[in-house]
Amino acid sequence: MPVARWMGLCNSHYYATRDPFGAGGDFTTAPEISQMFGELIGAWLTDVWRRAGSPDRVRLVELGPGRGTLMADMLRSMAAARWAPAVDFVETSPVLRAAQGDRVANARWHDSLDAVPDDAPLLLVANEFFDALPVRQFVRSAIGWHERIVAVGDAGFAAALGNAAATPLIPELLWNAPVGSVVETSLASTAIAAEIGARLSLHGGAALFIDYGHSGPVTGDTLQAVRGHAPADPFADPGEADLTAHVDFTALAAAAGTAASGPTGQGDFLRAIGIDARAETLRRRATAVQREAIDAAVARLTGETAMGRLFKVMALTGRDWPAPAGFA
Numbered sequence: 001m002p003v004a005r006w007m008g009l010c011n012s013h014y015y016a017t018r019d020p021f022g023a024g025g026d027f028t029t030a031p032e033i034s035q036m037f038g039e040l041i042g043a044w045l046t047d048v049w050r051r052a053g054s055p056d057r058v059r060l061v062e063l064g065p066g067r068g069t070l071m072a073d074m075l076r077s078m079a080a081a082r083w084a085p086a087v088d089f090v091e092t093s094p095v096l097r098a099a100q101g102d103r104v105a106n107a108r109w110h111d112s113l114d115a116v117p118d119d120a121p122l123l124l125v126a127n128e129f130f131d132a133l134p135v136r137q138f139v140r141s142a143i144g145w146h147e148r149i150v151a152v153g154d155a156g157f158a159a160a161l162g163n164a165a166a167t168p169l170i171p172e173l174l175w176n177a178p179v180g181s182v183v184e185t186s187l188a189s190t191a192i193a194a195e196i197g198a199r200l201s202l203h204g205g206a207a208l209f210i211d212y213g214h215s216g217p218v219t220g221d222t223l224q225a226v227r228g229h230a231p232a233d234p235f236a237d238p239g240e241a242d243l244t245a246h247v248d249f250t251a252l253a254a255a256a257g258t259a260a261s262g263p264t265g266q267g268d269f270l271r272a273i274g275i276d277a278r279a280e281t282l283r284r285r286a287t288a289v290q291r292e293a294i295d296a297a298v299a300r301l302t303g304e305t306a307m308g309r310l311f312k313v314m315a316l317t318g319r320d321w322p323a324p325a326g327f328a
């Protein structure tokens, strides 16, 4: 089967059967590191919504909300600005839907963005969502481009090359990439970005994507598996490790077709929207031990060798909506 189908099947089993986050799980995400992350994103949305004239009705949507921590922290900072929008979650995992319900009361759940009513300005957040969506991979050989597939051999599942075939999915800039080059494309991701773009164009709004990735087109095999906070073989133990690939922000923006800001590094973005001031406020009411934890969280979220540069932030905005904060 193509790598994309493998990735989709493995991840749907993986997320359907566990809460993978935190020290006892497989990996830790930004909202699980500190409440500051969600609070700042809540303030970012409040700011752009206010400057758009505080429309009464909005659709506040999160794609792949994990434990619901990000939304709970966002709602708390929105409430401080006396704004309490209803929440639509797009989540397929029953285990994680339950966790989200524990943290966010009265949310509605949907299996896909298409199922969320398209009737008001869209305010959307997706943290480490697109990296979990399937990518197709193509490998350059001496005779052309081959889809990378997963095959069963004597030693179990392994990657192999399909037949060489002409495909419109290789960007023209990369047609003549050297033998051995890998090109990735995520149709699942660009389809969702196109849907977001259509909604932003119709009703206005803003969308924020945070993920690790690049501005394509680029070559490189970025498929990876993480299990117990360590790299794993993406073709062993299907559905028991988190499979991700880097996000191509250029492809998402192109599919959306709306105004895009960024991508910029997560560190620069969080500093621009006030993480240092927020940390200072929290520090004032904190014990010495808590102060150390706050400083460690800031370093982890913004540090150049931690998440600050690897993770990138991109915003899309609808027609007639103001430029969002946080982008130089």
Ligand code: SAH
Pocket: 011, 015, 021, 029, 030, 031, 032, 063, 064, 065, 066, 067, 070, 090, 091, 092, 093, 096, 111, 126, 127, 128, 129, 132, 133
């Ligand atoms: N945003 C959260 C979780 C990131 S993990 C955080 O930052 O902590 C990826 C999330 O996307 C999980 O909630 C997972 O169940 C969900 N997910 C993965 N594939 C999905 C799909 N195809 N449709 C909807 N949700 C999906």
